[in-house]
Amino acid sequence: MKEMRTLSFSEREVMQAVLDLMRRQRQPLPSGQLLGMELEDDPITATLLVEDDYGERTTIRRNAAELAASLVNYCIDRRVRLPASGRKFVQVIGGSVNLVIYMDEPAAKPRPARRAPSVRG
Secondary structure: OOOEEEEEEHHHHHHHHHHHHHHHOOOOOOOOEEEEEEOOOOOOEEEEEEEOOOOOOOEEEEEHHHHHHHHHHHHHHHOOOOOOOOEEEEEEEOOEEEEEEEEEOOOOOOOOOOOOOOOOO
């Protein structure tokens, strides 16, 4: 048996997740106002649009792996518990970004050894 978990994110959360990870990794960020985001399905990419004070527009493009890393980091920062094991990837469902986690069958937990009753004398 396998388990699948899905977390859905708003456009605002995805944009924040991308920017947070870029800051954490000390990647250069364009200055200006974040206008919005465009999603593409095949292949999955997100393009953030930034406009500076002079009207010049810059884009930040992220592929599926970068989006997944951004969303996992976003969850960790907000103390959303995620399983350590399992395949994590991004899908676009109904126009929103979803982090999908597939977990294989959990390993059987070892049973604690029974102790022999103590004899008091």
